[in-house]
Amino acid sequence: MKVQLAVNGSEVSADVEDRLLLVHFLRDVAGLTATNVGCDTTSCGACTVLLDGESVKSCTVLAAQAGGHEVTTVEGLASDGEMHPVQRAFHTRHALQCGFCTPGMVMAIVSLLRGEPAPHRGAGTRRPGRQPVPLHGLPQHRRGRPRRSAGAGPRGEGPGSVRVIPSSFTYRRADSAAEALDLAAEYGEDAKYLAGGHSLLPLMKLRLAAPGVLIDLGGLRDLSYITDHGPHIAIGALTRHHDIEHSELLGSQLPLLAHAAGQVGDPQVRHRGTIGGSVAHADPASDLPAVLLALDATLVASGPGGGREIPVAEFFRGFFETALEPGELLTEIRVPKPAPGSRGWSFQKFTQRAIDWAIVGVAVQGGNVALGNMGPVPLRAAAVEAALAGGAPPAEAAMHAADGTSPGLDIRASSGYREHLARVLVSRALAQATSGS
Numbered sequence: 001m002k003v004q005l006a007v008n009g010s011e012v013s014a015d016v017e018d019r020l021l022l023v024h025f026l027r028d029v030a031g032l033t034a035t036n037v038g039c040d041t042t043s044c045g046a047c048t049v050l051l052d053g054e055s056v057k058s059c060t061v062l063a064a065q066a067g068g069h070e071v072t073t074v075e076g077l078a079s080d081g082e083m084h085p086v087q088r089a090f091h092t093r094h095a096l097q098c099g100f101c102t103p104g105m106v107m108a109i110v111s112l113l114r115g116e117p118a119p120h121r122g123a124g125t126r127r128p129g130r131q132p133v134p135l136h137g138l139p140q141h142r143r144g145r146p147r148r149s150a151g152a153g154p155r156g157e158g159p160g161s162v163r164v165i166p167s168s169f170t171y172r173r174a175d176s177a178a179e180a181l182d183l184a185a186e187y188g189e190d191a192k193y194l195a196g197g198h199s200l201l202p203l204m205k206l207r208l209a210a211p212g213v214l215i216d217l218g219g220l221r222d223l224s225y226i227t228d229h230g231p232h233i234a235i236g237a238l239t240r241h242h243d244i245e246h247s248e249l250l251g252s253q254l255p256l257l258a259h260a261a262g263q264v265g266d267p268q269v270r271h272r273g274t275i276g277g278s279v280a281h282a283d284p285a286s287d288l289p290a291v292l293l294a295l296d297a298t299l300v301a302s303g304p305g306g307g308r309e310i311p312v313a314e315f316f317r318g319f320f321e322t323a324l325e326p327g328e329l330l331t332e333i334r335v336p337k338p339a340p341g342s343r344g345w346s347f348q349k350f351t352q353r354a355i356d357w358a359i360v361g362v363a364v365q366g367g368n369v370a371l372g373n374m375g376p377v378p379l380r381a382a383a384v385e386a387a388l389a390g391g392a393p394p395a396e397a398a399m400h401a402a403d404g405t406s407p408g409l410d411i412r413a414s415s416g417y418r419e420h421l422a423r424v425l426v427s428r429a430l431a432q433a434t435s436g437s
Ligand SMILES: Cc1cc2nc3c(=O)[nH]c(=O)nc-3n(C[C@H](O)[C@H](O)[C@H](O)COP(=O)(O)OP(=O)(O)OC[C@H]3O[C@@H](n4cnc5c(N)ncnc54)[C@H](O)[C@@H]3O)c2cc1C
Pocket: 042, 043, 192, 193, 194, 195, 196, 197, 198, 199, 200, 201, 202, 217, 237, 238, 263, 264, 265, 266, 269, 272, 273, 274, 275, 276, 277, 278, 279, 280, 281, 285, 286, 287, 288, 324, 328, 329, 330, 331, 355, 356, 357, 358
């Protein structure tokens, strides 16, 4: 397929395989080799570039998804031979180890600083007696690699070079919900919707999923919104975690949801991942499903037979299984505003590393208590809620947090440890929710 991007202000286009990842487009087609592949599994951030000004991990974005958009790599930061202030700060503070990840770090920081006051420009670009660091944006750091010809596919770069890439598929872009449904009907069970791609593409790169067709929903901008409907707030399924985190409306009316969205992964993940994708993916360790359960949300889906509403309590059916019928498209999430007297909230998440999924997660809104990763689906802690309704003090009610759950065992935690965590986190969450109500 033909992909055209604006890279560092210049149009770059090529015929590429549908499965080509943005990082390989930048390196092989555009000849911009400062963006490196580190982990190749969406964790390290070495491949970070800006897509329409926001940081993304280019190993987890298809070149096709970026088509028609603006990409900035570290080579595009310097102007007139002058380093960007972030590059200069790295240089003067010698803030690097081998330099391999430095371009990704620089791009992540540039994105984080957007909207903040301009960093102090400091003095000079180079200190006497020091080696120039590989900041790649300056002419002396460019290697001038020849560009690969059009038709580039996801090949390795030399002996021993292995790329983590999805198996082949056909990419189709939908420009409306109706077109997405038509494409789903045309391709049947071989097709999967692609929203942010931050659950599906990692699975495809690890060959744990191999759909024959991806229907990209990225063009459905009319499904990205947050609107006030009086008693409830409606959120389009394509609304990104980043937009939920920063929504003033949600911050004032549903702070639990806004706060929890800000705990999903890292900024790069939140710039791509969507609430609809998170819910439809139905990973029991995900944050937003448990939060929507605590908030008694309703999900709206569209299918060949028309639209329907599904209460969130009936949506999750098992590990990665939902009530969505094949080809059905999640279009909206409706979240009721908490009643006066139920406004205390808390979100607790115990993780191994900063950007991780929850080993156990807890969402509390008023007297509603939901648990993440305490079984194959997010659960309401019914025994805790009953104890609270019966007048038990929060700390005592929290002791029932593991009742009726069936937490799994994995390399991060035993079932017993998860039960312990649930009691501790529910106790903390209830204390915080009570003090804030
Ligand atoms: C490094 C990393 C860290 C992460 N950390 C966390 C974390 O801490 N907490 C957390 O909760 N999540 C985390 N995630 C997952 C992230 O939140 C994903 O964005 C989210 O789970 C999926 O959203 P998406 O838009 O990327 O969906 P996609 O990956 O595009 O799709 C996921 C699934 O949902 C289906 N789908 C998507 N949209 C729709 C729709 N509108 N209708 C019907 N089906 C649809 C797709 O077909 C696919 O099966 C992390 C991901 C990564 C890569």
